[in-house]
Amino acid sequence: MAVTNFGYGINRPRAIDLDTNDLRKSRDIIAEMPELQTCIGCGSCTASCTAGNLTDFNFRKLHTSVRRGEYKGAYEEIGKCMLCGKCRLVCPRGINTRGLVMLLKRKLGDF
Amino acid sequence: MVKRVVIVGGGAAGMQTALELKSRGIEPMIVERDIELGGKVRGWHKLFPSFTPAGDVLKPIAERIKAERIRCFLGQDVVGIASDGVTLRSGERILADAVVIATGFTLFDAHRKQEYGYGLYDNVITSVDLERMMNGGKVMLADGSEPRRIAILHCVGSRDEKVGQRHCSKVCCITGVKQAIELKQLFPTADVFNFYMDIRMFGPGYEELYREAQEKYNVHFVRGRISEAAETINKRIQIKAEDTLTGRPLRMTVDMLVLLVGMNANYENGDLAAKSGLSLAPNGYFMAQNSFLGTVCSECEGIFFAGAATAPKSLADTLAEASLTASKVDEFLRNKFPSWQ
Ligand SMILES: Cc1cc2nc3c(=O)[nH]c(=O)nc-3n(C[C@H](O)[C@H](O)[C@H](O)COP(=O)(O)OP(=O)(O)OC[C@H]3O[C@@H](n4cnc5c(N)ncnc54)[C@H](O)[C@@H]3O)c2cc1C
Ligand code: SF4
Ligand code: SF4
Ligand code: SF4
Numbered sequence: 001m002a003v004t005n006f007g008y009g010i011n012r013p014r015a016i017d018l019d020t021n022d023l024r025k026s027r028d029i030i031a032e033m034p035e036l037q038t039c040i041g042c043g044s045c046t047a048s049c050t051a052g053n054l055t056d057f058n059f060r061k062l063h064t065s066v067r068r069g070e071y072k073g074a075y076e077e078i079g080k081c082m083l084c085g086k087c088r089l090v091c092p093r094g095i096n097t098r099g100l101v102m103l104l105k106r107k108l109g110d111f
Numbered sequence: 112m113v114k115r116v117v118i119v120g121g122g123a124a125g126m127q128t129a130l131e132l133k134s135r136g137i138e139p140m141i142v143e144r145d146i147e148l149g150g151k152v153r154g155w156h157k158l159f160p161s162f163t164p165a166g167d168v169l170k171p172i173a174e175r176i177k178a179e180r181i182r183c184f185l186g187q188d189v190v191g192i193a194s195d196g197v198t199l200r201s202g203e204r205i206l207a208d209a210v211v212i213a214t215g216f217t218l219f220d221a222h223r224k225q226e227y228g229y230g231l232y233d234n235v236i237t238s239v240d241l242e243r244m245m246n247g248g249k250v251m252l253a254d255g256s257e258p259r260r261i262a263i264l265h266c267v268g269s270r271d272e273k274v275g276q277r278h279c280s281k282v283c284c285i286t287g288v289k290q291a292i293e294l295k296q297l298f299p300t301a302d303v304f305n306f307y308m309d310i311r312m313f314g315p316g317y318e319e320l321y322r323e324a325q326e327k328y329n330v331h332f333v334r335g336r337i338s339e340a341a342e343t344i345n346k347r348i349q350i351k352a353e354d355t356l357t358g359r360p361l362r363m364t365v366d367m368l369v370l371l372v373g374m375n376a377n378y379e380n381g382d383l384a385a386k387s388g389l390s391l392a393p394n395g396y397f398m399a400q401n402s403f404l405g406t407v408c409s410e411c412e413g414i415f416f417a418g419a420a421t422a423p424k425s426l427a428d429t430l431a432e433a434s435l436t437a438s439k440v441d442e443f444l445r446n447k448f449p450s451w452q
Contacts, residue, residue, distance in 0.1 A: 016354055018363035030329060037325040040310075041334060041356045064356045067331075093322075 021069030029066065029107050033100060036063065038093045045087035045097050051080045059087060063100060066108070075108040113138050114444050114451065117197050117207040119189045122150020124418020124429045124436075125213035126172050129181050131437030137444065140182045140205065142189050142197060148173055150215055152426060156245035159282075159289040159425075160316040168426065189214075190379075192387040194413030208447070209440050212397060212409075213417040214383075216374040219268025219276065227267070227370055232342040234258075235368045237267075238286055250297055253346065258301055258366035261294055262350055263287050264337050265307040269373030278394040280373035281423040284311045287371045288324045295328040304331045304365070306352055314425060335361065340368055374423040387411060397421050407436040413447075415440055 030036055043060050051057040057080040066074050078101055087097040114137050118125045121143030129139035147153070155165040176183070184205070191198030196206040221229035221237050228235045233253035236244075244250045252258055265287055269280040284307070291303045305324075310332070312318040324330040335352040343349055348368045354361040376395030384391050388411050392398045399421050400408040407416050417436040418429040445451065 015360035015362050016357065018361065034326045034329065037329055037331070038322050061357055064354075068354060068357065068361070070357070 016065075016068050016070060018069065023069045025071060025107060026067050026069045029103060032107075033096070033103055035093070035095050036067070036100060039063070039095060040093060042092060044090040044092060048086045048090045050082055050084045050086060055080050057081070059097070059101075063104070066104060071108055074104065078104050078108070112451070114209075114448065115140065115207045116209045116211060116440055117142060117205050118211045118213055118417075119192065119197055120150070120213035120215055120418075120420070121145070121148040121183060121185070122213060122215045122418060122429075123152050123169070123172070123426055124215065124420070124433055125150075125211070126176055127430050127433035128211050128213060128417045128436050130172065130175055130179065131434050132440060133179050133181060135437060135441050137437075137441065140184065140207070141176075142184045142187050142199070142205065144186070144188045146186045148176065148183065148185070151218070154239060154242055154246075156242045157289070157293070159285045160314060160320050162289070190383075192383055192389075192414065194411055208444060209413045209415065211415045211417055211436055211440065212383075212420050214377055214380075214420045216396075216419045216423065217377045219274070219280075219372040219375050221267060221370050221372050223274050224267055224271075224370070226339040227264070227337070227368065228340050228342065228348070229370060232340065232348060232368075233346055234342075234348055234366060235340060235370065237370045237372045238283065238290060239372060241290055241369055245293065250294070252366055257298055258294075259298070260363075260365045261298075261301055261303045261367045261369065262337070262348070262363075262365040263291055263303065263305045263369045263371060265305065265310075265371050266336070267370040267372050268375065270308065276373060276375060276394070278423070279311060281311065281313065282425050283371040283373055284309075285314065285317045285320070285425075287369075288312075288317075288321050288330075290369065290371075291330040292320070292324050292328050295324075295330060302331065303328075304333055304363075306333050306335055306337050306350075308334070308336055314427070333361065337368075374419065377420075380420075387414065389414065392422075407432060407439050413443065415443075 046052050046058050046060045049059050081101050085098045091097050116139050118141045121141045125141050129141055132139040149169050152165050158165055188200040189197045190200050198204050269276055287305055294303050312321050335355045337350045337352045341349045347364045349364045351362050389409050390398045397420050399406045415436050417433050
């Protein structure tokens with residue numbers, strides 16, 4: 001007898017789970033660039049971002065997610081950055097955000 | 112003839128006001144409900160923002176109180192206030208030419224936020240418990256082991272309609288930053304997460320300390336309120352929040368959850384105010400005459416305020432305010448008794 005598909009399914013949980021996420025890479029990135037932890041989530045980098053104004057690239061969200069151990073798709077995402085460096089001019093914490101792009105590319109290549 | 116002023120409350124505010132009045136040739140008396148002077152600060156370990164031991168600030172003040180022979184009525188509860196003196200619970204009245212209310216604040220009772228399990232789960236503690244542990248020389252989990260992952264929750268009993276406390280307690284953000292650093296100093300390999308709604312760094316050096324916690328101590332700041340905590344079978348604490356900066360729910364298990372309890376107004380303020388003709392601000396603190404030139408004056412002539420009785424304040428602000436209170440009392444007495452001195 002054919003199984004009727006009622007349209008229900010199991011969704012993958014959306015929650016960030018800090019018990020199961022592998023935080024080693026995140027620790028590694030922060031250790032290389034401790035200033036990244038001073039981010040206050042102001043969004044200036046995203047607001048000024050050339051790529052972010054043309055695509056759905058959100059630099060603030062991206063590096064916050066990476067710090068929480070969410071690496072999936074991050075490497076592909078960071079490829080949208082054009083390395084224009086505008087974000088670095090506006091960051092109120094003086095974070096070398098352009099340098100961070102390079103760091104993320106280097107560290108996340110294998111994800 | 113010597114002028115006498117009775118000060119209700121022998122915390123930092125009351126003690127410092129007494130010393131300032133004394134140096135102006137006025138005779139202060141302190142009525143303190145506790146059997147010791149000092150108020151809440153007696154329970155703190157090291158003070159933000161400079162990590163000065165609390166005793167280094169309190170002891171010299173207490174010694175001067177003794178040296179100046181300031182009269183202290185200890186273990187006496189004031190139940191009535193008027194401009195010509197106060198009434199003790201025993202019914203006895205202490206008469207004076209002016210009164211200073213320095214009754215401070217009440218710590219939020221964390222049991223009231225049941226969703227965080229304070230009193231139910233062994234490893235959920237308050238910021239006050241943590242100060243006590245540090246004073247006792249040992250911070251540890253209920254089973255005596257060291258925490259490896261700690262969460263600190265801001266705004267517990269503040270900015271929360273559910274417990275009838277709409278105001279911001281002002282000092283808990285910086286206390287949370289201070290305690291995060293202290294925990295990292297004690298347990299350098301532990302991970303510390305501060306869950307905050309807004310970070311309010313109002314004082315000199317506070318923002319700098321926040322930055323130091325982030326950059327030097329690698330404290331993780333997550334913007335989002337923990338919605339609930341549950342105990343696991345091995346006594347760890349499972350917490351849920353939204354990481355609002357990534358827009359996703361977040362969950363994790365920690366060894367210890369520290370609740371940054373807020374500063375509430377004293378419950379008896381309403382009763383004291385009603386009897387004396389004073390009014391209260393919507394948050395239950397005593398209402399000052401106005402927000403600029405009359406911050407330590409009340410609506411009743413001869414009754415003044417000092418310290419956290421009118422709003423949450425840091426110790427530095429409390430001590431500074433005491434001089435202002437003394438000068439306003441002095442001015443009042445000189446106007447009232449023109450022939451005095
Ligand atoms: C967790 C926490 C940590 C803190 N850490 C710091 C810090 O590191 N640095 C800093 O600058 N500030 C800190 N503060 C703030 C500091 O505690 C206050 O600024 C200070 O306690 C205010 O002093 P006060 O005398 O106005 O009030 P209190 O300390 O509350 O003293 C009031 C006194 O009045 C007495 N009293 C009340 N009602 C009556 C009555 N009816 N009759 C007789 N006596 C009465 C009480 O028993 C008490 O002794 C912290 C606050 C909290 C909550
Ligand atoms: S360097 Fe990259 S992330 Fe920064 S503003 Fe330019 S495109 Fe955006
Ligand atoms: S501009 Fe700087 S502080 Fe603001 S979100 Fe971007 S990295 Fe963080
Ligand atoms: S000082 Fe910070 S933790 Fe305390 S009530 Fe205000 S915002 Fe919340």
